[in-house]
Amino acid sequence: MNAPTASHHLLPQVQARDVPKALLDALQARFGAQFSAAMAVREQHGRDESAFDIPPPAAVVFAQNTQDVSDAVKLAAQYLVPVIPFGVGSSLEGHLLAVQGGISLDVSRMDAVLSINAEDLTVTVQPGVTRKALNEAVKSSGLFFPIDPGADATIGGMSATRASGTNAVRYGTMRENVLALEVVTASGEVIRTGTRAKKSSAGYDLTRLLVGSEGTLGVMTEITVKLYPLPEAVMAATCSFPTLADAVNTTIQIIQMGVPIARCELLDENTIRMVNAHSKLSLPESSMLLFEFHGSPDGVKEQVAVVQEIAGEHGAAAFAWAETPEERTRLWTARHNAYFAGVQSRPGCKAITTDACVPISHLADALLDSVTEAQEAGLPYFMVGHVGDGNFHMGYLIDPTKPEERELAETLNHQLVERALKLGGTCTGEHGVGLHKQGFLVEETGNGAVEMMRTIKRALDPHNILNPGKIFSL
Missing domain, CATH: 3.30.43.10 (Uridine Diphospho-n-acetylenolpyruvylglucosamine Reductase, domain 2)
Known part of the structure; x- marks a missing residue:
């Protein structure tokens, strides 16, 4: 590289x-x-x-x-x-x-849930509502909002960065789940985009333009999102593998066979050690997949049987089940705290984080080489992956007083992203471009596409006052 x-x-x-x-x-x-x-x-x-x-x-x-x-x-x-x-x-x-x-x-x-339209499976909220607060508000209706990036982020922030997370393999990302917006433009005008209808062919799709724009085109003040019925049956499990490659190849086969799994998360041996120490767990310290299955009782049993068979072919150890809500919550809380577990493992450090997403057929090539590079570099790291949709995250733990560690982390990040792009993937599956990946955006989309984005930005924000300097420079 x-x-x-x-x-x-x-x-x-x-x-x-x-x-x-x-x-x-x-x-x-x-x-x-x-x-x-x-x-x-x-x-x-x-x-x-x-x-x-x-x-x-x-x-x-x-x-x-x-x-x-x-x-x-x-x-x-x-x-x-x-x-x-x-x-x-x-x-x-x-x-x-x-x-x-x-x-x-x-x-x-601005944290009000404005209207719950249970019959239409939609809800309209202000941007300061967090995902946990939203689910608390709608659970009495037998519904839930599935997008779960880990942090208890606001719906506004999740929309602005086109977030996804652990459930994306089944329920999609914010792009698929935001139906309508109220937005304040760069001039202070209030506009509305989209409706509560499931589809529309009316004009430009301004909602999709604004979702993922990172606050550079408008400030979201109301957001209408899809809801889903709470699944009749939910089961979660962990499963350990002899090698990281076995876990990755299991994931690829599960997805290619069309198993409608709700969550499929990967942690390597190094990260499991950090999670155990942080969350006071005793998970086997080897590469691990965390699964969650949603559906009818019979449907879940069928999913479980197929996944167990595939995992067994790749040397998986016995499944450990988390069937009660309390057990599942503890398991997923530990997964969501992997970032903080990593940071806590090296007191005083800062995490240089990166994510990439590749076609599922190339997941092994992208992920295994990236982990090997991190191990050979000798820089402390953690790795987690929403591997069901080809998305994985690396966090390089650096001493902020040592510029050479920052440079090494950025070199590893560069190699990871370059690899993802060569495999037909993207420089960021869910974190967004922000400040960190502006150069990679040009590599991924080309100068012409970025210039088109700049043209849109100049038209909608001619004085460049809305979150300037993000995604690209003008």
């Missing part, structure tokens, strides 16, 4: 724009206690789970409704000052960092 170029992991040199005192005064007058320029509040809104160190925004506005968002954007537009939407700060690629200065627009207080 070629050595990484600076464009892949170093920030472009962009000077922060001045935030006039007149704007701060106008925001203070309009929002009162919902406005803060206190350093502690600014710093809280100037960091996420990425390893980037960027100065915080000049101030924070806490929006409580659509009118608040509209007024804040109008004032910022008047002074040509950037606006960066903020949910709970769980993004991994620097999406919410104020790389060109500006105002952080916190929508976490």
